Amino acid sequence: MAARKAVEKELTREMIMDAARDLFAEKDYQQVSMRQIATKLNYSHGAIYYHFKNKAELFYALVKDHFLMLNQRIEEIVDGEASNEEKLRKLYLGYIEFGLTHQNHYEIMFMIKNDEVRNFMSESPMLTYQNFARQVSKLSEKEMSIQEIWSIFISLHGFVSHYLGHVTTFDDVKRAAEFHANMLLRWTSA
Amino acid sequence: MAARKAVEKELTREMIMDAARDLFAEKDYQQVSMRQIATKLNYSHGAIYYHFKNKAELFYALVKDHFLMLNQRIEEIVDGEASNEEKLRKLYLGYIEFGLTHQNHYEIMFMIKNDEVRNFMSESPMLTYQNFARQVSKLSEKEMSIQEIWSIFISLHGFVSHYLGHVTTFDDVKRAAEFHANMLLRWTSA
DNA sequence: TCCTTTAATTAACCAGTGTTCAATTGTAGT
DNA sequence: ACTACAATTGAACACTGGTTAATTAAAGGA
Numbered sequence: 001m002a003a004r005k006a007v008e009k010e011l012t013r014e015m016i017m018d019a020a021r022d023l024f025a026e027k028d029y030q031q032v033s034m035r036q037i038a039t040k041l042n043y044s045h046g047a048i049y050y051h052f053k054n055k056a057e058l059f060y061a062l063v064k065d066h067f068l069m070l071n072q073r074i075e076e077i078v079d080g081e082a083s084n085e086e087k088l089r090k091l092y093l094g095y096i097e098f099g100l101t102h103q104n105h106y107e108i109m110f111m112i113k114n115d116e117v118r119n120f121m122s123e124s125p126m127l128t129y130q131n132f133a134r135q136v137s138k139l140s141e142k143e144m145s146i147q148e149i150w151s152i153f154i155s156l157h158g159f160v161s162h163y164l165g166h167v168t169t170f171d172d173v174k175r176a177a178e179f180h181a182n183m184l185l186r187w188t189s190a
Numbered sequence: 191m192a193a194r195k196a197v198e199k200e201l202t203r204e205m206i207m208d209a210a211r212d213l214f215a216e217k218d219y220q221q222v223s224m225r226q227i228a229t230k231l232n233y234s235h236g237a238i239y240y241h242f243k244n245k246a247e248l249f250y251a252l253v254k255d256h257f258l259m260l261n262q263r264i265e266e267i268v269d270g271e272a273s274n275e276e277k278l279r280k281l282y283l284g285y286i287e288f289g290l291t292h293q294n295h296y297e298i299m300f301m302i303k304n305d306e307v308r309n310f311m312s313e314s315p316m317l318t319y320q321n322f323a324r325q326v327s328k329l330s331e332k333e334m335s336i337q338e339i340w341s342i343f344i345s346l347h348g349f350v351s352h353y354l355g356h357v358t359t360f361d362d363v364k365r366a367a368e369f370h371a372n373m374l375l376r377w378t379s380a
Numbered sequence: 381t382c383c384t385t386t387a388a389t390t391a392a393c394c395a396g397t398g399t400t401c402a403a404t405t406g407t408a409g410t
Numbered sequence: 411a412c413t414a415c416a417a418t419t420g421a422a423c424a425c426t427g428g429t430t431a432a433t434t435a436a437a438g439g440a
Contacts, residue, residue: 010416010417010418011417011418030220033396033397033398034397034398034399035396035397035398043418043419044418044419044420045398045399045419045420046399046400046401046418046419046420046421047417047418047419049398049399049400050416050417050418051417054398054399055398055399110352111351147366147369148373150366150370151345151369151370151373154345154348154349154352154370155341155344155345155348156348157348157351157352158344158345158346158347158348158349158351158352159344159348161301161347161348161351161352162300162344162347162348162351176337176340179337179341180340180341180344183338183341183377186376186377187373187376200386200387200388201387201388223426223427223428224427224428224429225426225427225428233388233389234388234389234390235389235390235428235429236388236389236390236391236429236430236431237387237388237389239428239429239430240386240387240388241387244428244429245427245428245429
């Protein structure tokens with residue numbers, strides 16, 4: 001009975017992911033439904049299943065992208081022009097900014113409890129942390145133990161996870177973030 | 191058609207709250223249903239509505255209790271016998287222990303995004319933090335700014351929120367928690 | 381004893397979920 | 411023009427959820 005959309009704009013994985021990304025800006029994994037995504041795209045919910053096996057696979061595709069983004073952001077900062085201390089500060093702020101700019105994805109990347117989703121990610125969070133830790137180790141004035149760096153990471157995560165949901169953009173807490181970053185810098189300076 | 195339970199053990203608000211508490215040890219607000227609570231109690235789901243107006247009210251009653259517990263724990267530590275530094279360490283560890291011992295409640299107390307629940311809590315989290323901050327201010331060697339204390343709190347929250355869901359008991363990460371607490375003590379020592 | 385109050389059950393309603401699948405369509409290749 | 415195929419639809423399935431309301435049963439007082 002049903003008509004097909006003009007083929008000029010066939011539904012693609014990208015389009016679906018974009019729509020899902022948008023909905024994620026407001027709600028979390030459980031609250032975003034396949035039907036909502038389809039509605040946003042003006043397609044039927046069944047169509048999504050032609051491009052993605054199921055909900056979990058769709059969201060895994062998103063998460064993978066975001067881990068890539070975060071890793072790139074870290075490298076971008078480290079490869080830039082600045083003193084080591086300045087780079088460290090940027091690293092800390094960059095992490096917070098990323099978390100608060102992609103709040104619902106940060107949640108999936110580092111906070112989700114749902115096993116269905118977590119199984120898909122496996123080692124991505126750990127790899128990102130290891131990358132982060134290696135850079136902190138290189139940039140800090142004094143020799144840092146693994147545990148010390150872990151405390152830094154935990155503290156950054158604390159900042160993001162606290163403001164997550166209570167605040168809409170990074171700029172809302174930029175000054176607080178800068179202060180927190182400075183506090184963490186005390187641990188790496190001789 | 192239906193029978194009533196023997197009146198020796200009438201259903202009470204306490205019983206319902208206990209059952210809900212238990213289910214919370216495994217799942218979060220959205221995943222715990224009124225029907226599950228009722229099943230656990232061997233009562234029908236309708237019975238709960240005789241004692242609580244709705245789901246949100248039931249969980250608010252739980253949350254209120256837990257804010258009380260946390261505040262008591264803080265006072266307990268501060269009023270105890272120990273050096274100021276030792277009390278601070280205990281304060282930090284106590285906070286983490288509380289968070290990881292009552293994981294799903296911690297989530298509701300400090301991490302929930304759901305407006306339905308958040309409206310019920312209003313200022314409880316802030317009052318708890320203010321209490322915490324006052325004590326840290328008293329116990330630290332040097333004069334601490336509001337922002338510095340806030341960083342400590344954020345960092346503690348980070349520890350809890352990271353391990354939340356990845357770990358079952360406080361003991362699983364006791365040593366890591368102790369290390370983290372020591373890191374935070376560096377900020378308060380002269 | 382009857383009557384009222386209280387407490388519990390159950391069915392029902394409504395709204396939503398992820399997923400599957402037969403049916404249908406548009407389009408490109410022959 | 412015909413066909414093969416990829417893409418899309420929408421109904422249907424099998425759930426789960428919170429909440430309400432009519433109904434029933436027990437307990438206690440008059």
